[in-house]
Amino acid sequence: xxxxxxxxxxxxxxxxxxxxxxxxxxxxxxxxxxxxxxxxxxxxxxxxxxxxxxxxxxxxxxxxxxxxxxxxxxxxxxxxxxxxxxxxxxxxxxxxxxxxxxxxxxxxxxxxxxxxxxxxxxxxxxxxxxxxxxxxxxxxxxxxxxxxxxxxxxxxxx
Numbered sequence: 001x002x003x004x005x006x007x008x009x010x011x012x013x014x015x016x017x018x019x020x021x022x023x024x025x026x027x028x029x030x031x032x033x034x035x036x037x038x039x040x041x042x043x044x045x046x047x048x049x050x051x052x053x054x055x056x057x058x059x060x061x062x063x064x065x066x067x068x069x070x071x072x073x074x075x076x077x078x079x080x081x082x083x084x085x086x087x088x089x090x091x092x093x094x095x096x097x098x099x100x101x102x103x104x105x106x107x108x109x110x111x112x113x114x115x116x117x118x119x120x121x122x123x124x125x126x127x128x129x130x131x132x133x134x135x136x137x138x139x140x141x142x143x144x145x146x147x148x149x150x151x152x153x154x155x156x157x158x
Contacts, residue, residue: 017050021047024047024050032119033119034123036051036115052119055118055119055122056114060118061108062108064107066104067125068100068125071093071125075094087133095142096141099145103145103149116151
């Protein structure tokens with residue numbers, strides 16, 4: 001795989017992605033996702049470019065959509081909920097289920113989406129201090145989910 005990196009002084013340069021780059025992008029996925037979600041350009045480093053490429057694949061997007069569906073299914077069912085490493089705010093998930101279903105639909109859409117948007121969704125689903133898990137921020141989940149959905153606006157290539 002070849003990625004194009006943008007250097008303000010040198011212009012656009014092609015780089016061949018090595019196994020080490022792929023491994024580095026996996027090991028540093030959380031840090032790279034935070035950077036992408038914050039708006040750092042994927043073309044600014046080879047690791048960010050590799051991570052962005054991985055995030056926007058159909059496989060990764062489908063996996064995130066399935067995780068959202070499971071969360072909502074668990075939140076609305078009766079009976080005991082599964083034990084998770086970080087306790088989920090089930091009431092917040094029930095409250096935001098419409099927004100979460102919309103978010104899953106955006107991830108499943110066939111159109112290309114920005115890596116930043118997928119990184120935002122991944123952070124929403126994995127940030128233990130975020131509104132999905134942290135009870136004091138649970139009321140922020142519908143707004144955070146709408147914002148994540150908006151960040152998945154399909155890319156227009158022309």
